[in-house]
Amino acid sequence: MQKKLDQFKRMIMEVTDLGHAEAVLGWDQQVYMPRGGGEDRGDILETIASLAHQKFTCKEMGELLAELKPYAQTLDADSDDACLIQRVAHRYDKETRVPTEWVVDFTRVTTLAQMAWEEARAKSDFAIFQPHLEKVVDLRRAYASFFQPYDHVYDPLLDGFEPGLKTAEVQQIFDALRPQQVALLKEIAAKPEIDDAFMHVPYDEQGQWDFGVEVITRFGYDWNRGRQDKSVHPFTTSFGINDVRITTRFDPSRAASALFSTMHEAGHAMYEQGFSASLRRLPLADGASMAVHESQSRMWENLVGRSKAFWKFFYPRLVQKFPQQLKGVSLEQYYRGINKVEPSLIRVEADEATYNLHIMLRLELEIGLMDGSVRVADLPGLWNKKMQEYLGVTPPNDRLGVLQDVHWSGGMIGYFPTYALGNLVSAQLWEKIMENIPDLEDQISRGKFDDLLAWLRTHIHRHGAKYEPQQLIKKVTGTGIRPDPYMRYLRAKYAEIYNL
């Protein structure tokens, strides 16, 4: 059996290597590739992806898994080998249920859909995107059918991003959260608006870059095993546990944008730098789920990076870098400025108090598309109606409304809820962390983050994708994902900022 396990690992490692090659090719594509290189790059990526798929779904892999699955039952359930076999078997089952023709169709349809979406968004004309999105939805419904029987047609999609989590669980969480978030927002809206004019003056790029680097270096981002570059959309990518890179972007008139994005991506990256070395070259060297991944980025960006303790330490340093821009702005004013709540049209610009509402709206529409209760043609109207209902604003056009996100054009239905769940998990972990490190706030106000990072390494990072997300979160906090810690966090924070 050891020989079979070794052979299985060798095959899985080759698939992992190909995935890492794809990641390098994709990173370069977004960061340094000259414009002319696109067509060749597409060919290379297609060849590698197809080889990886062939290798992963080959007959030998199926036979090895059939023999290894019963063997895994005899192992310690927490052992790397048991988790590896189980996670690979789950993915193998998923990938082999999907016919090759569907994959080919899906690739073709989403390639065209993305081009149509770009045009539609530029022209703010949903009609251009509509027929493509209809095909995407049809394909995604067909995809779900490969996994029948299911409790909910949305379950197989959600499973692609949150292994094991059910639609009913997400709905229950969101149903509890929604009224509380809406109520909080109403209370805040009744209060005087915060002045954050100092955020909207030019901050030079090098100063932003240097400050961001100083912050994440103190966080514990390991530059010996990573680097930062610029790209149009910030992202984190990894080519192995010892090469985890981030990107950022600069908007001269929105200085906070690059800084918080750098902290966010460093949060993702420190997660991946923290996987146990024993998981190297295995698919277990991955985040437990998108929500758990997002919990790490959100924690460093928001619970740490937008806290008063953090700025007690860093604000004097920021003022030193930008004395003109911050002249006469007190720490208190700065803190309130970066935490200003303002219902807005665009998800990626939303503050902590409104962000989840953007997500709930999307989840409801996605579920409607999947269960047939919502037609693609009705999306723009429904979108605007829900925006008014949840956030009190109505998009003046579809570019600022239903066309703002790239996800649907790429067929990524099921992804959105993980953003909000990530927020919830971050606060849930944070309560546990505060129990375990009572003086953390004081540490942060002295620029010390090693205890926090060590806690995350021990309880979250090193496990990688060994456990399903709900299982991991329960292991650490005693329950599955729940909304109350996040609401407590928001309430406490904004009560102070807005004198609620």
Added chain:
Amino acid sequence: MQKKLDQFKRMIMEVTDLGHAEAVLGWDQQVYMPRGGGEDRGDILETIASLAHQKFTCKEMGELLAELKPYAQTLDADSDDACLIQRVAHRYDKETRVPTEWVVDFTRVTTLAQMAWEEARAKSDFAIFQPHLEKVVDLRRAYASFFQPYDHVYDPLLDGFEPGLKTAEVQQIFDALRPQQVALLKEIAAKPEIDDAFMHVPYDEQGQWDFGVEVITRFGYDWNRGRQDKSVHPFTTSFGINDVRITTRFDPSRAASALFSTMHEAGHAMYEQGFSASLRRLPLADGASMAVHESQSRMWENLVGRSKAFWKFFYPRLVQKFPQQLKGVSLEQYYRGINKVEPSLIRVEADEATYNLHIMLRLELEIGLMDGSVRVADLPGLWNKKMQEYLGVTPPNDRLGVLQDVHWSGGMIGYFPTYALGNLVSAQLWEKIMENIPDLEDQISRGKFDDLLAWLRTHIHRHGAKYEPQQLIKKVTGTGIRPDPYMRYLRAKYAEIYNL
């Protein structure tokens, strides 16, 4: 047959894609990879290389080639398809003659040999490297034996870099060249030394970078299909004909080093950017040989970049960038400075008049190692003796002598002669170019390079690797590689500079 040809091309394109993926991974490794990423990167590269080898040498490829080879005979010999089948069949024959065990041994031995060479060079202690080099030589002799019968044991090695060229031909060329180069050098040595002190003061990096970019942009390097980065050793790499990148390095006290290196690499890169679009994703989108490749880089670096016409145009621009460094230095003085002849110990720093002598010495030693007339243990002594004989200098230690080059540690025996052949080819092409574009010198002195680049595109670049190098050169110049144009070029140039 068309169906078989299509299938053959599909397979070859996948192999090409994998090669391009390796190139991207290698570029990143040398340019941006953080230190910690080395081990993972090694795994990824090994997996991709092994998949590419499997794909290329698989049974189906052999069967297709067996059917396609007779078919190729029925095609126009100049057609892409005929050339493709012939070149792939040649490579397939080579790769399948070599047993897998040899490849495994070779990889292991050269990996260790490279580490040993690094240590030996650092300590200037040949004894550390000697046992490893002995194994490399044994393996290379075994390699040659797979290609018996051959005219010369060195032929199979040379063929890896100069397809079709024979050792006897190279020896004949070098035998004609050597006495003329040695005689020229003696004449120059009798003349007063040129003062190039202005070359050895600090030049700031950004100014060097900007000037290099201005020069190669005027040459015609296409930035839409390439980019330049920094690396420890400058190189050119390509990920397809529309993404051909170069790197450069800076030495603050040797300003010429970066500039000429940038022109050199741009010469390589413009060759690859000039392959016919019909060769995309095929192994024909490659240089005809290392010598032909080197002829392009040397032409732009030396025949263009070290010419008086070139500096008539660019020197005033250089002075504008570096007014302090070049204060009081006339165009004539500058021109003489960058063309100063000075027998030196290190090949990569050698001038045009001495460079080939470094190569001849290496070729003689390599042939001796392969035919058994030279023992590895005798290399340091022989090296120093020949250095004195050809160049009139004796290395004070092995670091500056036999240990200076990386090639042997990597098993690259057969590579060196292509550097010198590249010089010869550059001059041979140049005579033809001057016939076809009589006012080229005048064009160059006005900063115009389009006629030159267009000529190279038409006669050399677009063909890629369709023809064997000797065949291509004969097609263009009427004969195979010959030494007299290079000697005429050197004689004329140095007669003027040194008043010979």
